[in-house]
Amino acid sequence: QVQLVQSGAEVKKPGSSVKVSCKASGGTFSSYAISWVRQAPGQGLEWMGGIIPIFGTANYAQKFQGRVTITTDESTSTAYMELSSLRSEDTAVYYCARDPTGSSWLRFDYWGQGTLVTVSS
Amino acid sequence: QSALTQPASVSGSPGQSITISCTGTSSDVGGYNYVSWYQQHPGKAPKLMIYDVSNRPSGVSNRFSGSKSGNTASLTISGLQAEDEADYYCSSYTSSSTLLFGGGTKLTVL
Numbered sequence: 001q002v003q004l005v006q007s008g009a010e011v012k013k014p015g016s017s018v019k020v021s022c023k024a025s026g027g028t029f030s031s032y033a034i035s036w037v038r039q040a041p042g043q044g045l046e047w048m049g050g051i052i053p054i055f056g057t058a059n060y061a062q063k064f065q066g067r068v069t070i071t072t073d074e075s076t077s078t079a080y081m082e083l084s085s086l087r088s089e090d091t092a093v094y095y096c097a098r099d100p101t102g103s104s105w106l107r108f109d110y111w112g113q114g115t116l117v118t119v120s121s
Numbered sequence: 122q123s124a125l126t127q128p129a130s131v132s133g134s135p136g137q138s139i140t141i142s143c144t145g146t147s148s149d150v151g152g153y154n155y156v157s158w159y160q161q162h163p164g165k166a167p168k169l170m171i172y173d174v175s176n177r178p179s180g181v182s183n184r185f186s187g188s189k190s191g192n193t194a195s196l197t198i199s200g201l202q203a204e205d206e207a208d209y210y211c212s213s214y215t216s217s218s219t220l221l222f223g224g225g226t227k228l229t230v231l
Binding site: 035061 | 122166167173210214220224225
């Protein structure tokens, strides 16, 4: 059974960075693409970017270019999302999600449980 | 890129059918058959209901169906049940090799 388990909630100061992890189990980690999707309180879903572990290449939504970095550690089957220069508008639940096609971000069949990141002074 | 356009809310009575639209452009919805639909209950992670415009993952009820015409995709739920009450989001692959979500539609079962 595939599982994506994310790290716990974070409280950060404006201007700082946050790094959220997503540990995969039950599948072949390098065979699937991983994306990060966020959801601000009461708002919709927003794709931030994704990575294809076997290639190590990431692609980001224009909105987050220069501020987000997505990486993977194949030795631990873990994906990471680091967001810098945090502001209050970044307060959201951050999800990792798996694309089974392995080649891009076409659909997400498994999701992590979500990590709440709160940005507050 | 702007989010795909969905109605903010739809409603229907048990047993009825409803349709949620998702409008994009020729650079996303109209250009690729990579439209997906997700169901999200409050406080839960989204669940994949339809992928590649009209395919249902294993375990998803056949009351859920998807289609596309031009730049607009649609999700139809037939035989509405109380448990279908949730938020629904469409998504589409784009010509920029990114993914766009719709703004979401709140389904109320009356």
